[in-house]
Amino acid sequence: MSRVAAIDCGTNSIRLLIADADQGALTDVVRLMRVVRLGEGVDATGRFSDAALERTLAATREYAELIEQHDAGRIRFVATSATRDAANREVFFDGVRELLGVEPEVISGDEEASLSFQGAASVLSLDQADNLLVVDLGGGSTEFVMGNADGVTAARSMNMGCVRFTEKFLSTDPPTASEIAMAVGSARELIHSASIDVPLSQATALVGVAGSVTTITAHALGLEEYSSEAIHGTELPQQLTADACTDLLTMPRSVRGELPYMHPGRVDVIGAGALIWRTIIDELAERTNGRIASTITSEHDILDGIALSIASSERR
Structure with a gap:
């Protein structure tokens, strides 16, 4: 040891x-x-x-x-x-x-993706045939990583993150419909680019990691405080996760700041993180014809990797 x-x-x-x-x-x-x-x-x-x-x-x-x-x-x-x-x-x-x-x-970006997958997969049960899609939604980039029990099979890092998108698109509090539309359009374009290297339509499960995703999960669960134990491994219906994303995206920052599980450093950027995660969920639902009906959250990520x-x- x-x-x-x-x-x-x-x-x-x-x-x-x-x-x-x-x-x-x-x-x-x-x-x-x-x-x-x-x-x-x-x-x-x-x-x-x-x-x-x-x-x-x-x-x-x-x-x-x-x-x-x-x-x-x-x-x-x-x-x-x-x-x-x-x-x-x-x-x-x-x-x-x-x-x-x-x-x-x-x-x-490729090594970042690989380390994120190793961290997330280290605490999940992987079937040999699984095409697990791990999405590491960070501040400046988002990694899309496909893999199975043998390791990473495809990965792509895109310049799409909660800080980057807040600075680029969401300047109003709360964001306007036109700001949201521009950000969603950009996110969809970047997800499409990622899908050239990562076969999103073949995914059999979706795992999200990093602070935006764990905070969204805390919101969906309605926690009274941030709890890694309550969040880690949680599997939620996609619609429930998407609704939590919409709620955080359209919520004024002053209201977000009062949420008991919200880290002060995420208050101003969680809206963009929620927009990105919701767009990924929507895109994946379309590309897999609804085969993936839930989202899994992991507290273990690149740090563990x-x-x-x-x-x-x-x-x-």
């Missing part, structure tokens, strides 16, 4: 998992998330802002202290969509190296 530390730095949040890994299974020691909005404005400027860098490095410093406190032997720091797009990313990398003593990795990848490299 070994103790590993995985850090997933995305467009909206930075997350830490310190876990004990034993023969492909993980036991959590610490699991944390901080909303730092690293990708704020990157789509428009192509650069990280000073404020975003300060927030993210402050969270990284906190994580470095926890990693030392819990004596994790191996660390992997993975950065995704926003960092791929930023011209001044070396400034960020220098800070990470200084704080953690490891080389930060900017992974490709990163931790598993460290443990796997140690065994080789």
Whole structure:
């Protein structure tokens, strides 16, 4: 058994998992998330802002202290969509190296998709014939990953996420009908592009991961507080999930902020996340002729995949 530390730095949040890994299974020691909005404005400027860098490095410093406190032997720091797009990313990398003593990795969309699938599939029962579609809906990108018990069979990462779509389309509170229509049109185009590489019509089950999807599930369940235990593994009728998406999309931000399971850092972007997830559900229903009647939510995602990848490299 070994103790590993995985850090997933995305467009909206930075997350830490310190876990004990034993023969492909993980036991959590610490699991944390901080909303730092690293990708704020990157789509428009192509650069990280000073404020975003300060927030993210402050969270990284906190994580470095926890990693030392819990004596994790191996660390992997993975950065995704926003960092791929930023011209001044070396400034960020220098800070990470200084704080953690490891080389930060900017992974490709394909590797991001693979790690997301590994994390989600690690806690699901997969039949050999299943075509499981895992959708990782992030702040700057969304990964579509098809796979089965043998691993990933097809994957595509698209520049479609809750922060990116909020900044690009949904400027009004609540969004107008024309803003919603433009965003849905763009999402449908990107889903179509993804379907060129990922055969969405062959999917036999749909699993959603990451903060937008888990928050939507909490809303659909009407939770009195955010509960990973209540959310993880939940299977809901597609219509119930779609209705929860519509509710969050059209709700004023002030009302969203009062929801007991809503993280403050998601209040302004969950509408776009809900729009994207609803559009994916609608597209999949059309492409599979209604064969998939439910959505499954997993709290295990790319973060778990990163931790598993460290443990796997140690065994080789």
